[in-house]
Amino acid sequence: MSWIDGLRYRIDAFLRRGARERESDEELHTHLELDTAQRLHRGASDARFAARRRLGNLTTIKENLHQLGARAWIDRLQQDLRYAIRGIRRSPGFAATVIVTIALGVGANAAVFSFLDQVFVRAPGGVSRPAELRRLYIRAHESPRLGAAARTFVHGYFTYPHYDAIRAASPGAPIAAFERNGVTIGRGEATTIASAVWVSPNYLSVLGVPIALGRGFGADESRIDVPAPVAIISHRLWKHSFAADSSIVGRTIDIGKRPVTVIGITRAGFSGIDIDETDVILPLNAYPEPPENGVPWYKTDDVSLTLLARVTNSNAESALLARSTFAYNHTPQIPRFSFDTTSTLLAGPIVQARGPASQQREVSIGLRVAGVALALLLIAVANVATLFLVRAARQRREVALRLALGASRSHVYAQLWTESAVLAGLGSVAALAVAWWGSAALRTLLLPSVSWATSAFDVRVIGATLVMSALVGLVAGSAPVMLSRRRDVLDAMKGGARDGVYHRSRLRTGLLAVQTALSVVLIAGAGLFVRSLGNVRAIEVGYAVDSLVHATAFIRNQWSYEPEVVQAIRVLSARMASEPGVLGATVSSSAPMGSWTGVAFALPGVDTIPRLSGDNPYPMLNWVAPEFFATVGMRIVAGRTFTPSDSGHAIVVNETMARTLWPGQDPIGKCAFPFGRKATCSYVVGVAANAHRMRIIEDASMNYFVPQTDGMTLILRVDPDRRATIMTRMRRELQSQLPTAATVTVGRLSDRLDRELRPWRLGASIFLAFGLLAVLVAAIGVYSVIAYAVSQRTREMGVRVALGARLIDVVRLVVGEGVRVVAAGVLIGVGASLALGKLVATLLYGVTPRDPLVLGAAALALLVIGGVAALWPALRAAKTDPITALRAE
Amino acid sequence: MSRMAASSKSEYLAGTLEMLILRTLAVESLHGYAIAQHIERLSQDVLQVEYGSLYPALDRVLRKGWATAKWGQSPTGRRARYYTITKSGRAQLGIKVADYERFSRAIARVIKAT
Numbered sequence A: 001m002s003w004i005d006g007l008r009y010r011i012d013a014f015l016r017r018g019a020r021e022r023e024s025d026e027e028l029h030t031h032l033e034l035d036t037a038q039r040l041h042r043g044a045s046d047a048r049f050a051a052r053r054r055l056g057n058l059t060t061i062k063e064n065l066h067q068l069g070a071r072a073w074i075d076r077l078q079q080d081l082r083y084a085i086r087g088i089r090r091s092p093g094f095a096a097t098v099i100v101t102i103a104l105g106v107g108a109n110a111a112v113f114s115f116l117d118q119v120f121v122r123a124p125g126g127v128s129r130p131a132e133l134r135r136l137y138i139r140a141h142e143s144p145r146l147g148a149a150a151r152t153f154v155h156g157y158f159t160y161p162h163y164d165a166i167r168a169a170s171p172g173a174p175i176a177a178f179e180r181n182g183v184t185i186g187r188g189e190a191t192t193i194a195s196a197v198w199v200s201p202n203y204l205s206v207l208g209v210p211i212a213l214g215r216g217f218g219a220d221e222s223r224i225d226v227p228a229p230v231a232i233i234s235h236r237l238w239k240h241s242f243a244a245d246s247s248i249v250g251r252t253i254d255i256g257k258r259p260v261t262v263i264g265i266t267r268a269g270f271s272g273i274d275i276d277e278t279d280v281i282l283p284l285n286a287y288p289e290p291p292e293n294g295v296p297w298y299k300t301d302d303v304s305l306t307l308l309a310r311v312t313n314s315n316a317e318s319a320l321l322a323r324s325t326f327a328y329n330h331t332p333q334i335p336r337f338s339f340d341t342t343s344t345l346l347a348g349p350i351v352q353a354r355g356p357a358s359q360q361r362e363v364s365i366g367l368r369v370a371g372v373a374l375a376l377l378l379i380a381v382a383n384v385a386t387l388f389l390v391r392a393a394r395q396r397r398e399v400a401l402r403l404a405l406g407a408s409r410s411h412v413y414a415q416l417w418t419e420s421a422v423l424a425g426l427g428s429v430a431a432l433a434v435a436w437w438g439s440a441a442l443r444t445l446l447l448p449s450v451s452w453a454t455s456a457f458d459v460r461v462i463g464a465t466l467v468m469s470a471l472v473g474l475v476a477g478s479a480p481v482m483l484s485r486r487r488d489v490l491d492a493m494k495g496g497a498r499d500g501v502y503h504r505s506r507l508r509t510g511l512l513a514v515q516t517a518l519s520v521v522l523i524a525g526a527g528l529f530v531r532s533l534g535n536v537r538a539i540e541v542g543y544a545v546d547s548l549v550h551a552t553a554f555i556r557n558q559w560s561y562e563p564e565v566v567q568a569i570r571v572l573s574a575r576m577a578s579e580p581g582v583l584g585a586t587v588s589s590s591a592p593m594g595s596w597t598g599v600a601f602a603l604p605g606v607d608t609i610p611r612l613s614g615d616n617p618y619p620m621l622n623w624v625a626p627e628f629f630a631t632v633g634m635r636i637v638a639g640r641t642f643t644p645s646d647s648g649h650a651i652v653v654n655e656t657m658a659r660t661l662w663p664g665q666d667p668i669g670k671c672a673f674p675f676g677r678k679a680t681c682s683y684v685v686g687v688a689a690n691a692h693r694m695r696i697i698e699d700a701s702m703n704y705f706v707p708q709t710d711g712m713t714l715i716l717r718v719d720p721d722r723r724a725t726i727m728t729r730m731r732r733e734l735q736s737q738l739p740t741a742a743t744v745t746v747g748r749l750s751d752r753l754d755r756e757l758r759p760w761r762l763g764a765s766i767f768l769a770f771g772l773l774a775v776l777v778a779a780i781g782v783y784s785v786i787a788y789a790v791s792q793r794t795r796e797m798g799v800r801v802a803l804g805a806r807l808i809d810v811v812r813l814v815v816g817e818g819v820r821v822v823a824a825g826v827l828i829g830v831g832a833s834l835a836l837g838k839l840v841a842t843l844l845y846g847v848t849p850r851d852p853l854v855l856g857a858a859a860l861a862l863l864v865i866g867g868v869a870a871l872w873p874a875l876r877a878a879k880t881d882p883i884t885a886l887r888a889e
Numbered sequence B: 001m002s003r004m005a006a007s008s009k010s011e012y013l014a015g016t017l018e019m020l021i022l023r024t025l026a027v028e029s030l031h032g033y034a035i036a037q038h039i040e041r042l043s044q045d046v047l048q049v050e051y052g053s054l055y056p057a058l059d060r061v062l063r064k065g066w067a068t069a070k071w072g073q074s075p076t077g078r079r080a081r082y083y084t085i086t087k088s089g090r091a092q093l094g095i096k097v098a099d100y101e102r103f104s105r106a107i108a109r110v111i112k113a114t
Helices: A002-015 A017-042 A047-055 A058-067 A070-090 A092-121 A160-169 A203-207 A235-242 A314-329 A361-394 A396-404 A409-446 A459-484 A489-498 A506-537 A563-576 A628-632 A655-661 A720-737 A749-792 A794-802 A807-839 A852-878 A882-887 B007-027 B032-042 B051-063 B087-112
Strands: A133-142 A151-155 A175-185 A192-199 A211-214 A230-233 A252-255 A258-266 A280-283 A306-310 A344-349 A548-554 A582-588 A620-624 A636-639 A650-654 A682-688 A703-707 A713-718 A743-748 B067-073 B079-085
Touching: A002 A017, A002 B051, A002 B067, A017 A047, A017 A058, A017 B032, A017 B051, A017 B079, A047 B051, A058 B051, A070 A092, A070 A409, A092 A361, A092 A409, A092 A459, A092 A749, A133 A314, A160 A175, A160 A314, A175 A203, A175 A280, A192 A203, A192 A235, A203 A306, A230 A235, A235 A258, A314 A344, A361 A396, A361 A409, A361 A459, A361 A506, A361 A749, A396 A409, A409 A459, A409 A749, A506 A749, A506 A807, A506 A852, A548 A563, A548 A720, A548 A749, A563 A582, A563 A713, A563 A720, A582 A620, A582 A628, A628 A713, A650 A655, A655 A682, A655 A703, A713 A720, A720 A743, A743 A749, A749 A794, A749 A807, A749 A852, A794 A807, A807 A852, B007 B032, B007 B051, B007 B067, B007 B079, B007 B087, B032 B051, B032 B079, B051 B067, B051 B079, B079 B087
Parallel strands: A192 A280, A230 A258, A620 A703, A650 A682
Antiparallel strands: A133 A151, A133 A306, A133 A344, A175 A192, A175 A252, A175 A306, A211 A258, A230 A280, A252 A258, A548 A713, A548 A743, A582 A713, A636 A682, A650 A703, B067 B079
């Protein structure tokens, strides 16, 4: 067969590369000798010369011969690489700029990719066929009420009676329920905290997670009314905390301060279905919610569960949803704050972030950050392309020379590509470093409370980084290649001989304009976020934020009233009175902007009291001592605070409540039933100024206060500088009075508000960081283009000056172009900002996306920076003596 | 045949050269110079073989497995590389010759048409 012979030859040629070269040398020389001999035989006088001429260029022939070999290709690659590296070392500034630009652009994008991949895309590990799993949600409809329009919202919280009814409607269907929370493991010194889920008995089987060691929950552990002290732990926890000791199965350990027997270990790879890791699986019947008035939690709507289902196809899914919707709407339950609604049940994917319930704010920011990172990548590509173009323009002479010396066009292109590839390769290594740091940083910034189940920097991120770097190198590297196509060799050589010809390039101008426009967009975005942050920080929450610290504790659970704690708080209050810096003290049932209690508030002669529109429709109460209002800085706008003569039948309402329940009337002295309809009234004795209920940004709420002399929480108003010392002392004192099993919490209001401000600060800092990066990169682009233009036109400038032009005019000539491009880019950028504004509208506060101040400032900033970047090289060149300029190459 | 010329023309001419080489080798195994001389002599110097393209063409023939090469001694005692046609080379020659004859008949028909 021909191909066998051919192959044999090729292999032989590949292996004996060097020898082959010598052989063809010899063959050609033999040819020459034979031809010379023949000509001599025929009587030619210049036989040797004629033979030589007839054969042609030996070098070219040999080059052609060896070009056909595979080995030649490798050789050429080696040669190109060496040449590229040499070229890079000769211009370290250019190389460094390209590498840094690629590192920033690609690295930032890889970090964002990692975050979004793990929050939005990746299915939880360890479960089987995750595509079949669904989370259930409720679309609740709220009919129009008291000035509020009808509202529809989606949430994922079911009560146990709902779960029971849904399960009964589809007997045998794989529907599971769970609730997450933290638990302590161990006791005393060795206590650690882990994340746990309380699950229905079929949780693991619905998810398809097998048990590696031990067993799952048995039938006798699956009754909701009989708490079973058993637990299943994850493989990861088993390895970390129990050193993979298989004797842990069957052993009893303390979980949640109670003895629990470990009965099984799940297979490796499973760590819950949220992005948080979940390591302890407990039966639902062991959920630590105490019964209220003798009614266990699973008969009330006190506890919210998440429901999961496995569906095999869309028909099964719709049937399940239909049955479940019916069951949900017909579940008998305690009608406390039930919406008079008919709800529909929805199914969403197992990845929570893709579900229909409203997204966390931080995740929304994450998505916007992705857009911004993409813009930065575009700028980086444009910048790198510009740098390559400028460099290629500088190298025109060299390229022309090479072409004239006989290099093929494809060879020259290959060499250009190699240089881009080397730079892209180095850039990708740097990008990996940026991505590694950035993905961890993004996690900490956006979702710090999550204890992630997967690592931030894994194979997928590395792959994404390398692919993106390759793309950047490809796109940017093709710019000079495309341009050099139109280069006429002779023209280039002639022009290059004097370096006095400056070729305008529409591509270069276009790239600059694009970079500038994108930078404007990013800076404008940053400005909007910074203003939003400022607005949010300026919100008055109604308390003396910087002066308040609080202390509380619980022994068994944080919801019930524990007399030991109350006594300890009383003692603490007495002790702290003498502490320097304490300006006031009071007790209440909860910390400022902490928890409130909702009970059935009623008015005489009114069936249902009016509800507010927004997030806080119902009134909520706090038990407080009489000096509460003065201590926390809440003004009494009408009436007074509590006095002992009220004998407990007094309430203080906030302004919103007064306006809503008694519109146009004086609420003082009005009768109300703060704990539901009773025989005797409580009377309104005062109206307090509005203060925020729990969040820094929230809708208006009806808050009221009921007197009590003792409380579970001590609130101190202190000198802000002494907060740390006072908090330490409070913790120490309180811990000393309570049993070691008690959990003591000491905090300050400013911390709580800081947590609330975090997403705003986040948005501002991330956008600002990206914006500044973008501006830096764009400025480098402008600078390098103008510097090139200047260097090309140095001679021209020298001539003009020698002929009598003023320096300022010459500079203006050269720089004017650059500034015009920047101005055009700024205009485009402003237009783009206006168009894209609505993408970030929901994330802003107190400022519209079209804010003229912000846009104007961004445009001005870019104009100034662009102007400086354009002016700098021109001024530097303008200082040179015209004679020197004329003489120089 | 300029190296810088467009592809199709040089490909056509290269194919023809390969055909002539194979035809020459079908008669006897020769070294490169002798092949060129043979073609020129038989064509009565009408076909001037471009020596610069000869050796790349020989290399192509070797790569395609239509001939093999071996170093040997020329009649004058020089060391030279002798090319020998293979079976597949002969088969290829037959195809190429048939193609060429069909091609020239077609041209003849066009020229002779009235």
